[in-house]
Amino acid sequence: MVRMRSLLAVVMLAGIYSLISAGLFLIMDAVDVAFTEAAVGAGLSTVLLLGTLALTGCRQVQRQHSPMLPLAVVSITGVVLIWGTQDMPHFGDPQAPVHHHVAPRYIEAAPKEVGVPNIVTAVLASYRGFDTLGETAVVFTAGVGVLALLGIRRRRRAGEHKERQQ
């Protein structure tokens, strides 16, 4: 995907990647995340990218940059990250610290306090309801931003077009 020149192929591969990662989320017990990823990541984001390609053209120009510097930066960062895993809990380890702080409390109390069998939904909509409200505000702001960037300009241009015709 990194080396590909056709942007259409890049977008399609990104969609496939997203769908595969949704499958991985499913395997790792995150069913809610999996279907959000499949709908939003693989569906909506592919549609948005395709829309952008329709407006900007889908060929990438060949460039003669040396890939050495970015490769070096990426390799060093990767090595540092791998070095950082030395102290991490093992994959799937039930004794990992992350499973012993507040998580058991939610799993025990959520059905009694909220009454929804799906704990993810209970936490998202009830315990962290304000956070979800903030998330909606972020999405709203982004929508307003996109409209401000694309919508108003179109209308103005249509207005100019009309003036010219007159």
Added chain:
Amino acid sequence: MALLVYYNYYVVFFLMMAGFYMVIARGNLIKKIVGLNIFQNSVFLLYISMGKVSGGTAPILLAEGGHYSNPLPHVLILTAIVVGIATTALGLALVVRIKEAYGSVEEDEIYAQDKDA
């Protein structure tokens, strides 16, 4: 064997670095945004893989009880996916705008035009 217990991190870091490379080494703005999406997705995978408990099930209560995977990373990532699509949409809107202002989505052509101006 000692290294295999960390393999989820290695997968995540490989994807993360692939996305990072795409962002810094490619001049095409759309490709940069796809790279950013890959990076973002790898962070989601990192969180979800840390929430996984061996032998656990999805955190939806069963009548007979049982082990559940940690639901808190799932909640965080659910929010992050939605916010991620919002930022992607905004970034793509900027790309469309840049294309109309400069007639190009290649970083160095835009830079050259800015230099001439």
